[in-house]
Amino acid sequence: MPPDHPGTDRTRDHPRDGGLSVVGRDASAAPTPAELLGRVALGDEDAFSRLYDETSSLLFTLVRRVVRDVAMSEEVLQEVFVEIWKQATRFDPRRGSAHGWMCTIAHRRAVDTVRASDASRRRDSDEGLRSIAEKVVDVQEEGIMRVESHRVATAMRSLTPVQADAIRLAYFGGYSHREVASLLGIPVGTAKTRIRDGMIVLRDRLGVTA
Missing domain, CATH: 1.10.1740.10 (RNA polymerase sigma factor, region 2, helix turn helix motif)
Structure with a gap:
């Protein structure tokens, strides 16, 4: 439907033809x-x-x-x-x-x-990388200590897509395990497992001990 435009008149009985010529066309034909x-x-x-x-x-x-x-x-x-x-x-x-x-x-x-x-996703990702580089990230008592953001970005590529999605939501998005599960349409236990397994891979790639 057309957007609201105050003052616009509907022309049901006397529609305007917009100044377009219909010479050579059947007047009853559907307008182009x-x-x-x-x-x-x-x-x-x-x-x-x-x-x-x-x-x-x-x-x-x-x-x-x-x-x-x-x-x-x-x-x-x-x-x-x-x-x-x-x-x-x-x-x-x-x-x-x-x-x-x-x-x-x-x-x-x-x-x-x-x-x-x-552009929005890049900003969110950059902010998440800075966040994870500036503080201790803790998952079930396991964490990654301060690391350089580009090292984290490289390590993230070692994760499976489902692990990366869960970790981005949990740490870059700030969602709880339950919220991550809801956003991804998976059980809470599955969300926790993906986050835990992904963090184990990150810790290994970054050389961070628990």
């Missing part, structure tokens, strides 16, 4: 995406709803190929249509197709989202 965009530029919410229905599947597929995550892709798709609503006046059919114009917006928004997400 370009014609719908022209009406959207004039604030026609009905045209926007129709444009969403006709193009959302295409744009979602494009976004998901870049973003991968389904829930995040759905959020990006909504942002894409908000931008389409706001920027519709900039669409020029002489410079390209409506689908091409919308796909460009979708791809740019998807790439920006991935870049922002990657």
Whole structure:
């Protein structure tokens, strides 16, 4: 559905044609995406709803190929249509197709989202590495003493993916064993085992004695 825009009039009985010529076309034919965009530029919410229905599947597929995550892709798709609503006046059919114009917006928004997400993960990882380097990390009475963060990062690559996920959540994310289990969808005992086994590997790689 179109975003809320106070003062926007619905034109159900007398829809605006956005100044687009229909000469040479059957007046009863369904409007093209370009014609719908022209009406959207004039604030026609009905045209926007129709444009969403006709193009959302295409744009979602494009976004998901870049973003991968389904829930995040759905959020990006909504942002894409908000931008389409706001920027519709900039669409020029002489410079390209409506689908091409919308796909460009979708791809740019998807790439920006991935870049922002990657940057956020890098910040979180850096903070976690600094944290583990600055204090004693204790798991069931076993810990790793102060070590240089780049050594920890190297040692983390020795872990299995499931061990690394559990340790990142427990120490870089600050979650309890129970919270780690809930986030990963595993029993608490399994979460504890993954963390314990991973810490044993880290201690071995870093040469830290218990």
